[in-house]
Amino acid sequence: MAGPWRSLAEVRERVSSVHHSSSLSQQICFYDDWAQEYEQDVAVLEYRAPQLAAACLASASPAPPHEALVLDVACGTGLVSQELQRWGFCRMHGVDGSKGMLERAHRKGLYQELKQCILGQEPLPAPTDHYDAVIIVGALSVGQVPSSVVPELLRVTKPGGLVCVTTRSNLTNQPYAAELRGVLDGLAQRGLWEKVTVQEVEEWERATSAQETAQGSAYIPGVIYVYRKCGAPGS
Template sequence: METKEKVNFYDSWAQDYEQHMTVMDYQAPRFSVETLDAVYLGDRDSALVLDVPCGTGLVAETLQKLGFKHFHGIEGSKQMLKIAESKGLYQRLTHHMVTADNPLPAQPDSYDLVMIVGGLAQQHLPWEILPEMLRVTKSDGFICFTLRAEESDHRRNLLTSIQELVNKGLWENVVERYVEKWQRDMLPTGLAEEYADGIVTVYRKK
């Protein structure tokens, strides 16, 4: 899916997005925040969180319940951003399409926590974006992201990139959680009967 086509798709989906996520039993925000909750020992009251792509704000809503208060969001869909803004959780929202050659609009070492929930799925953020996530994260800061469990070329490239950053000593794995019943996919014929599985991973920047 081309970038413009992708943006148009999410713009047209924005109003119904959360309702559809409920129907699909999409719980990646809850699973990711639960996993992070068990390992994040920093001061949540002062922590600055980057949520990318922030969508309609589901991740910030979930994090707020655990004491996080300061959120910046980046999203390529203006209509998704409008809904996120209406929730009043983000101190800064930026309309920006993240691509391999379009860096994040953020200064180095800015964030205590970077959340990428759903964004690394195929045809979303490119796997080449991981060094950018590290660039904007503070030393000892956390990066939490989710993956679909099924095999694909995109997933293999992503895992290779993750390991290369480990080998370079740039970050270390804190926890990895395999989650069954991640979500039910919406197919052209209706809702899939079987659930897809997913993975939540948390890394710490060295």
């Protein structure tokens, strides 16, 4: 167990520093350093994304959850798989850029496979058309994983399989969120996947900057998208 819990102000300061990391390697170092206290800190932020996204994926999932092979991208310490397990998912692989985060995820004992992968720099370490579902939570946002990674999520998903992605809709992430929507819509227009669900969430997590709280709420909003890859299952 890490030391005493930090105050909201201290957690906000830490989170804002990731958004100011200039290079990909700086971001990954930030997460290596954060791994040990990540779960305590996001609890202070009332971060609900893993639980909301897992529920969304579970309700869209056509197959019995215990049969589905799921890839948790940017898995961090494994909060998403912990939530997926509550819904009956038990075949889970994870990837993340941070060794520190992967070590914490490994301790959960929920993943059959965990691999390091720097998204935006290298392809996902998985074959094409491999997973029944691919999920990425809390990582598609400004200063983290680029939206150009989304086609790679689609590539490793089986035809008929689901891709669940989340982003924040707060002020500072709005340009990124618009760019992400463009990528999602573009793939739909090309007939590569179809939209299954969009869930807008008002209270995604507590605001992490004074600028955000000035918008009139102590919380920032977020959104969850679920898409189904086109093509017949098993094709």
